[in-house]
Every structure is written in C-alpha cells, then in structure tokens.
Amino acid sequence: FYEPRGSRVARRWGDWVRLDRDGAELVLQGDGYVRSHPHYFSALIDRSPRGTGVEITVEVQDVEAVHAAAVAAGLRIVKPIQDRVWKARDFRLADPDGFFIRITSPLRHEVPAGE
Numbered sequence: 001f002y003e004p005r006g007s008r009v010a011r012r013w014g015d016w017v018r019l020d021r022d023g024a025e026l027v028l029q030g031d032g033y034v035r036s037h038p039h040y041f042s043a044l045i046d047r048s049p050r051g052t053g054v055e056i057t058v059e060v061q062d063v064e065a066v067h068a069a070a071v072a073a074g075l076r077i078v079k080p081i082q083d084r085v086w087k088a089r090d091f092r093l094a095d096p097d098g099f100f101i102r103i104t105s106p107l108r109h110e111v112p113a114g115e
Contacts, residue, residue, distance in 0.1 A: 006021050
C-alpha cells in the first residue's frame, strides 16, 4: 500500500519494515511478534479496523496532485479534500488496516493586487 504512494523500504527485518518518504519514517510491525509476545495490542490483534484512534499526518507540497492520484488509484478516501480553519488544505484516507491518513498542505497566503 505505501510503496506505490512514494515510500521506499529503508530496512526490512523479519516481519518488520521501516519505510522512508523524504525523511519521514514509518515502521510497520507484522502480527507474528504481537501474537507471540506480551504486547498492548495482543488482546485486540484480530479487531478490525485496527487503526481506531490513530491518525498519520503527511505534509506534501501539492495536496491536489496527491488527491488526484489517490482518486485515480481507487483508494478509500474517508474525508473529502477541503480547506481547514488552521490554514491547511487536506483530505483523509484509510489504509487497508483502517489507519487514518491525513494528507495536507499549508494554504498559500495570496496578497491581493495593489497591497
């Protein structure tokens, strides 16, 4: 899911993978470790969606282009693209495990002509 969206595998060991996208890292852990060790996720490992309460935020230069690519790829967009009061434009999608991913760009302040 993440590699076609610009992340690259920086390291893989066992059922763990560390992804990198322009210096931002995301580490994903497979189910095997959680099932075989005491872990705070152990009791919930089989719940779906898994991402309840988690939001991953990715700031990009051109949120419109990323949104268009997400639509073209048929990704599950769960919040439409829109301007936010905190001076950002964003949309939200869900990965296959249900993790909420906010793709955002700061709004550009445009100075009206003559100012």
